[in-house]
Amino acid sequence: MPTHPPLPRRQYIAEQRARALAALSFSGGTLGPANKRPRQILPPSSPRLPSNPPSSDRSSERAYIARATDVILGRYQVKAGIGFGTYGTVVRAEDKITGTAVAIKLLHRDEDLAPHALVEQRMYEKLLAGCNPRVRLFAQVLGGGMYDGFHCIVFELCSCTLFDVLQGYSGLVPLPARHIVEIAYQLISGVEYLHSLNIAHTDIKLDNIALRQHDTVKLRWLDPSTGFQEQRVLVKAQICILDLGTAIELQGRGVAHGLIGARGYRAPEVALGLPWTMNVDNFSIGCVVSELYLGRSLFDCEIESEREYLAAIDNLLGPFPEDFARAVERKYPGNFEFDGRVTVNYPAPGAQAEEEYADAMRRLERVQPLAALVHDHNLMDLIRQLLSLNPTNRSALDVVVKHKFFDTMTRLTWK
């Protein structure tokens, strides 16, 4: 028996809303200073993938394991492993001809993954052919080839990812508000450039956005209770968008089908199994920007199903607009309930064994409406435009990039 029986869904939604409203009225119901934001750095025991291949992949020799003796493509001396993903292992290497450091992605030995390497290189070529300085917002592809049965792609070496920064792995202080503005602007500009070429990135998330440089300055101050404290602050927040391997060039009316992206950044129409357009990236950008502000993930990484994810989206950003929900119901009945307020039907009525849902219900209870957490009025407006639950109401990125949230920023160039 679960220690806390699951609350009926409607009851906990009502409770949550009441708690959120109480929080808002406590702070005067208005907007606090932008720099007063809650910070919650997740512990290093996060369940995300480490930079070394898991043993299951190693034993089958499916994944490349970095060895200091390896020279890839006859010129890149392997120095260290830096990343591991669904598609490949990423290593840091030194170009023996130029002496520069590079990052090399070695795709897992799997015939199905071969097209991934080609897509990544082809998409980057399209960006280059567009002759736009915004190509600098993407990690430069320097070459590619085969090494010991692994497809390799050679990239410029970027610094740590925004995931590392938020987790505290990078040794940096959490990003100051000024850097969040700059990062959001670059991210929106970069993805808008992709969209202008009819390409959807489809996998925007913290792990796929790296800092181009990691130049820092040391800050030292006296804390009366703990003595001298020291932390490093980024000098410049210049980003590099990674992983064009799952980018898709949209044809015709620009509509596509199928499951894409990572749960936690996935737009609701994708989770509902509906056709989607390139503005799925806008939703993912909205998640990234919110996470940078909150200093933590928007969604619990333990979420088990698309339906639970939709219920979490409902708690965070809901309610879903009624016209959208009714249109979905006509096509795929059973997703929504209409009882004064539109709610995601989770768990489905008549679901067996309520205790099976106890963990999920507790996870859902912890989700607070985003509007109660974001105390910067301009930022909340920007996020609302990006995270609109009805995709047809989601603002295009060429509009979002002109949002007043960016007015404080000196325009950046990427020449």
Ligand SMILES: Nc1ncnc2c1ncn2[C@@H]1O[C@H](COP(=O)(O)OP(=O)(O)OP(=O)(O)O)[C@@H](O)[C@H]1O
């Ligand atoms: N150019 C680069 N410079 C520095 N680090 C990089 C670079 N490219 C990738 N990485 C690191 O390697 C990790 C995995 O890379 P990437 O996302 O391209 O692989 P993937 O197999 O497609 O992963 P995913 O599971 O996200 O689809 C990144 O999160 C990042 O930490």
